[in-house]
Amino acid sequence: MLASTRIALGWITLVTLIVVGCDRFRVGDGSASDDPHYSEQQFDELVAQSPLTLIKFGAPWCGPCRMLDDELPNVTGEVEIVSINVDNNPELSARYRVSGIPHMIMFRDGKKIDERMGFHSAAEISQWAAGFSHSGDAAL
DSSP: OHHHHHHHHHHHHHHHHHHHHHHHTOOOOOOOTTSOOOOHHHHHHHHHSSSEEEEEEEOTTOHHHHHHHHHGGGOOSSOEEEEEETTTOHHHHHHTTOOSSSEEEEEETTEEEEEEESOOOHHHHHHHHHTTSSSOOOOO
């Protein structure tokens, strides 16, 4: 009887440690609840605030989007970068005809000037943005 009680307590302890440990170190559940929703007016104001703005449309459940999210902090140059969750912003996704993600759109002074789809490295994005940073309109 004592042995079976110890085994039962051991299993309960092990299961508790696994459940608590897994929950404590969970990276994310892919939910979109923490990402903001933008009205069209808020979005227009957002892209007009900076001379050069890169909008990245993506989703937390998208593997290439998460890889791109890791690259974006390393982008150099004078470009404001904003991530938009397509799940929380379907109107904006439709407005800009985002049919696949990740989808990046470059805005200068509030106007769409170019777009790219798929994963790109920080170096590629930096070079792309540099083509628009002053008065040049050509994408590299």
